[in-house]
Amino acid sequence: MTTVVIEGLGLIGGSLALAIKEGVPDAYLIGLDQQATTLTYAKARGLIDEIGSDLATVAPQADFIILATPVVCINRSLHILTQVTLKPNVIVTDTGSTKQQVMAAAQPLLAQGVTVIGGHPMAGSHKSGVQAANIDLFRSAYYFIVPANERQVAASQRLEQLLTPTQAKFLTVAPAAHDQIVGMLSHVPHILSAALVNETRIQFRDSPAALRLAAGGFKDMTRIASSDPEMWADILLTNQSIILGQLKSYQQRIQTLMTRVNAGDHDALLDFFHQAKVTRDAIQPKQTGAIPGFHDLFVNIPDHTGAIAKVTSLLAQAEIQIVNIQILETREDINGILQLTFASASDKQRATVALENGNVTITQK
Numbered sequence: 001m002t003t004v005v006i007e008g009l010g011l012i013g014g015s016l017a018l019a020i021k022e023g024v025p026d027a028y029l030i031g032l033d034q035q036a037t038t039l040t041y042a043k044a045r046g047l048i049d050e051i052g053s054d055l056a057t058v059a060p061q062a063d064f065i066i067l068a069t070p071v072v073c074i075n076r077s078l079h080i081l082t083q084v085t086l087k088p089n090v091i092v093t094d095t096g097s098t099k100q101q102v103m104a105a106a107q108p109l110l111a112q113g114v115t116v117i118g119g120h121p122m123a124g125s126h127k128s129g130v131q132a133a134n135i136d137l138f139r140s141a142y143y144f145i146v147p148a149n150e151r152q153v154a155a156s157q158r159l160e161q162l163l164t165p166t167q168a169k170f171l172t173v174a175p176a177a178h179d180q181i182v183g184m185l186s187h188v189p190h191i192l193s194a195a196l197v198n199e200t201r202i203q204f205r206d207s208p209a210a211l212r213l214a215a216g217g218f219k220d221m222t223r224i225a226s227s228d229p230e231m232w233a234d235i236l237l238t239n240q241s242i243i244l245g246q247l248k249s250y251q252q253r254i255q256t257l258m259t260r261v262n263a264g265d266h267d268a269l270l271d272f273f274h275q276a277k278v279t280r281d282a283i284q285p286k287q288t289g290a291i292p293g294f295h296d297l298f299v300n301i302p303d304h305t306g307a308i309a310k311v312t313s314l315l316a317q318a319e320i321q322i323v324n325i326q327i328l329e330t331r332e333d334i335n336g337i338l339q340l341t342f343a344s345a346s347d348k349q350r351a352t353v354a355l356e357n358g359n360v361t362i363t364q365k
């Protein structure tokens, strides 16, 4: 039996629990959370086998300890673990969105000879809590593995084995490089998204109903502004200097852009949008490159009952699994677009045939 203790059964901890429960037959999961309702939900839905009392009590039984709480709580739990006797081969890991502070907080535990390997799945949602947990959340996503030192490479492989059912792609990285990368790819975007929403609220203070006029542009830019404020305050305060550097650089480029708009410099503006388009197009899901991995089809959905059901049942009949399905925000009075994501090019090809044979209009392959 492999005993896995998970502290924090929200979106990330809950999703890991679901994947481990399904894919590791001998796993025995003990869940911890500060919210009693989360624990009873997790137990009732079979995410965990047992509700633990507290970390210090259950940690000595664990083969793996996964800390999936907000970053500041992870640091506290690493301290608690220094005060208990753990199994000699235990692996302690976390899911925190920043890594330098977590790995620094792990130093006393490492000094005791305990294996601590940082972790961070690069997948998530603006939704939080156990009810948002999803067994497929990490499928095809990158999962950063941050070993504390080179001696921990073999242990990293054991951790990756436990996490194999997530179907994530593991990538080993050092803490500083991790924080630099996610600063630009995750933290700065969340700040800009929230800043845009706040700015719009202020600009529209005399006519707040105008926000309802927002179309795809504003909505695409701001979905992540609905994320959990407490989690994001924690993330910013544990990656302060990197984020400040990246924001400063961004601020200077906005300043340059303003100068060019003011000067009416058409060529410079063309170049600005061209550079962005080339870069963004290169990371479209269907291309391989910096962010590879998805195979999408875009399907026309007429505005009548059963249209989506027809698509999903055609795919089910052909036994094709959908990794993700999303209705793109379009006008309410015209056809919608359904974005279907498949795990492989061959699934996408089979889906194209199945849908076209069923007279479903594919708008983009």
Ligand SMILES: NC(=O)c1ccc[n+]([C@@H]2O[C@H](COP(=O)([O-])OP(=O)(O)OC[C@H]3O[C@@H](n4cnc5c(N)ncnc54)[C@H](O)[C@@H]3O)[C@@H](O)[C@H]2O)c1
Pocket: 007, 008, 009, 010, 011, 012, 013, 032, 033, 034, 035, 038, 068, 069, 070, 071, 073, 095, 096, 097, 098, 120, 121, 122, 123, 124, 125, 126, 127, 128, 129, 130, 228, 231, 235
């Ligand atoms: N949400 C994302 O997109 C995302 C993605 C990758 C990593 N992460 C990181 O994973 C961690 C968890 O994020 P999440 O999205 O699952 O958050 P969440 O709010 O969905 O879940 C956190 C859970 O931890 C519990 N909790 C909070 N403080 C606790 C404490 N002191 N003791 C015990 N339980 C406590 C909460 O009750 C909640 O159930 C965070 O460190 C976050 O930075 C988040």
Ligand SMILES: O=C(O)C(=O)C[C@]1(C(=O)O)C=C[C@@H](O)C=C1
Pocket: 096, 097, 121, 122, 123, 124, 125, 126, 127, 185, 186, 187, 224, 227
């Ligand atoms: O998809 C989202 O909503 C996310 O914000 C996920 C996201 C991100 O991409 O920034 C958020 C925080 C993480 O640590 C990793 C992933």
